[in-house]
Amino acid sequence: MPFGLFQREQRSLFGEILDWMLTPLLLLWPLSLALTWLVAQNIAGKPFDRALEYNVQALSKLIVVKNRQVQFNLSASAREILRADDTDLVFYQVLGARGEFVSGERELPLP
Incomplete structure (x- = not known):
């Protein structure tokens, strides 16, 4: 069996599937966390913004x-x-x- 400089060791099918699944998952997970945080902040902030707007309208009168x-x-x-x-x-x-x-x-x- 010849050994070349760039020879790759044989991996199992499970290892290959795991690589193909984990790589996108590790890239998408931080993106999904950031997106979820931004959406949650927007949803949570709207009632407070409305309350402030109502107070400003009342005080402006x-x-x-x-x-x-x-x-x-x-x-x-x-x-x-x-x-x-x-x-x-x-x-x-x-x-x-x-x-x-x-x-x-x-x-x-x-x-």
């Missing part, structure tokens, strides 16, 4: 412009309701047309 000045009419009792829950704190910031602070938390970073 309290903005009034008088004499070219932006005023935000949020009563003290409404502010207390925003702070009533210990686990979920609602932070907001209202800025005027020129970026001037009107109401809310001054420390919030700009989007």
